Amino acid sequence: MKITTLADNYVASGKMGAEHGLSLYIEIDENPVLNQEKLNILFDTGQSDLFYHNAKHLGIDLSQTDLLIISHGHYDHTGGLAKFLEINDKATVYIRKEAFWHKMHNGKYIGIPNKEKLLQKDNPAKNRFILTKSIFTPISPLLSIISTPNKSLTSANNFSIKHDGKTEPAEDLFCDEQYLAFQIDGKTSLVTGCSHKGIIDIISDTQHITGNKVIEVIGGLHTSKYSAKEIRELSQKMASTHVKHIQTGHCTGIEQYAMLKESLKDRISYNYTGKSFHTKLMLN
Template structure:
C-alpha cells in the first residue's frame, strides 16, 4: 500500500509543494482510492495535481473531525469529485467549534452548509463501522489514558450552549491487513494511547503503523501543556506495549513532543511533510 501526505504544516524539503496548518492523506488499497481529510483549503488539491493524483477518482473521503484544518478543503473536493462517499461524524451537524489558544477566540468550524447543499454525498457516523473488510472507522474511544492538555482550549457550541469539546466527533481510520493494522488519525484529540488501544482491540491485531498528529503541541506564553516527562511517559508506554509499531507524525505534533518521543522511540518515529510518501509491505 502506498500512502502520500498531500498537505501538512511542514514543507517538502525539495519539491515546490504547498504547506499549511492542516493535513490531508491519500492512499490506495484493492483498486480503491481513499482520502483522509482535506486540509485547510484547496491547496491539498493543487499538491495532488503536481503529484499526479486524480482527486476526481477518489472513492471514499473520511473527515477525521469537525475542525477546518481537516475539512477546510471540502468545498473544493465536492466541486471536483462527484462520486465519493464522504464519512463524517453525526456530531458535526449543527455544531460550531472554537479555539481559545493564546486567549484569542477563533471559529475553527467546517462549512456545515455543505452538508445541506450536498446531502446525498455524506454518510454520518455515530458508531464504529466498516466501509468494507479492509477499512474500519472508529468513533468510540476508550478514555483510560489522559487526553491532550491542549484540548482545554477547544470548545463546541450547539444551538444553546458552548462547552468544552469532548471530541466525540473524532474518527480514526483503520486499514486491516493480514500482518496487522494501519491507523490514520487526524489530530488524536482523544489521545494517541486511547486511539492505539481502541483500534488494536477492535481488530485484535498488532499495529504496524500509526500516521497522523498527536496534538501534543508546544507550550506557549499563555498555556502550559504536557511536560517533557509526560511525553517521555507516552513514548515509553508505546515502546513497551507496541514494540513493532511505527509512528509517523506531523501537523499538530509540536517540535518538543517529537524530540522527546524520538529520544524514546528512536527510528520507530518519523515526521511527515507535504508530499511525504511511505510504502507498507
Template structure:
C-alpha cells in the same frame, strides 16, 4: 459488525501537512516529495513544481488485495487552494477516490472539502461521493481566552453544502467498514488513560447561542487498514482523544491483529506538551514499526519520540511524502 479484511498493500500519499522536508533521509518504505516528483516527470527543481505546506492534514490512502484496489481520502487540509495545488503538482487523479472520511470537526481538516468533492466528481463522471462523518462534527467551536472571550474557529461545511457539492453524507457514531471491507472507520474513542484530557480550553456553541466546554471532541475517529503479514495501519488526524487512547481502541477493536504503524497528528504541542513523557511511555506497549508523526504533533514531541524509539521507527510526515506498507 464492522471489520477490515487483510490486504496485500497500503500506500499513503500525504497531500497536506504542516511541514515540507525533501532533504532528510528516509527509510526504504518512505519516499520524499522531490524524489516522487522527479520520478513522475519533474525536469527542473522550481517553486512552481513543489507542494505547499499548511497547517492541516490530508492523506490519500490506497489499499490493494489481489487485483482489487480501493482509495479513500482522509481529510482535506485547511483550505481549498493548498489542497488543489498539491494534488495538481503531485499529479494525483482524484477520480479514483471512492469515499471521504473526515476525522473530526475542525477547519484545518475540512477547509478544502468542498473543492475536493468538486475535483473528485470532475474525474469520476459526476458520481456521488460517500462522505463519512460523525453528527457532532458540525458544531461551532471556539477557544476560550484568559479574558473570557471566545476565539472562534471556522465551521466545517454543513450537510447541505456537502450535499450540494455531490457528497452522500453518512452521519453515524458507529464504526463502519468501507470499500469492500478494506478500510475501517472507528466509532467514538473511549477515554481510558489518566493523562490524556483532550483539547483543554475548547468550547462548543449550544442551540441557544451559549457556550459549553468541549475538550473531549467525541466526534473524532480513526481509520485503519489491515496489511497481511504486518498488521494494522492506524490513521489519526489529530489525536485529540490522545494517541494512546487511539491505539488502545484500535488494539481492542482488532485484538488478534498487531499494530504495525500509526500516521497522523498526535497533538502534543501547546498545552499538551506536558503529557509528552506519559504519551511516549504509553506508546511503548504497542511495539509499533512505524510512527509517522504529522501536523499538530509538535517538534518537542517528535524529538522525544525519536529519542525513545529511534530510526527507522520514527519517520515523520511531510507534505508530498509517500509511505508504502
C-alpha cells in the same frame, strides 16, 4: 497501502506548499484473495484548497477518489471539503454528525468553513455524506472506520462546542473524531488526524474494538504543547505497545517530535507535504 501526503505543516520541496493542516491520499491495491477492490481514499482536506494544487503537482487525479474520510470537524482538516466536492462528483464522504457542531478554541470558531452551504437541502453533494454512528464501521474487507469511546480529556486545551441550540459552550469531548484502520493477518495500521482523545487510549481502544494489534500509526499526535516530562511519559507508554512504526507530523510539534525521536529512534519518522510511503504492515 500507499500514502501520499498532500498537505501538512512542512514541505521538503519549494514546488509545493505547506500549511497547518493535514490531507493524506491513500491507495489500496486490489486483492482478489481477500476480496479487496482497488480504492483511492482521501483522508482529510487540509485547511484550504492547497491539497488539490499539491495533488496536481504530484500527478494525482482527485476526481478519481472513491472515498473521503473526515477525521474531525476542525478547519485544518475540512477547509478543502468544498473544493473536493467541486472537483469530485462520485466519492462517498464518511463524517460524523458531531463534526458539524459549532467547534471553538478559546472562544474562537475553528469548525468546518461555510458548513451552512454544505448542509443546504438543495446541495446535491449532501446526498453523498454518510454520517458514521458506530464505533466500528466496515467499508471494505480490509478497511474500517473506528471511533473510540468518549471520555473527559486530561488536557482540554480550551476546546469547546455549542450544539442543539444551546447558548453556553461545553467541553469538546471530540465525539466527531474517527480513524481509519487497515487490517490484515491480525494487525492494524491506524490512520489518525489529530489524536485529540490521546494516542495511547486510541491505540488501546482500537485493539479492543477490532481484536487486532495496532503495529503502525500514521498522523498527528496532538503533542505540540507537551512538556519534556509529558513527552517522556508518552514515549514510555508508546514503547510498551505493539506499535513498531509511527509516521507523524502536523500537530505533533517539531520539538516534541525531536524528543520522541530520541526515545523511539527508528520506530518514528516525520511526515511532510509531498512525502510518499507504504504501510509497514506486511513487514511485521
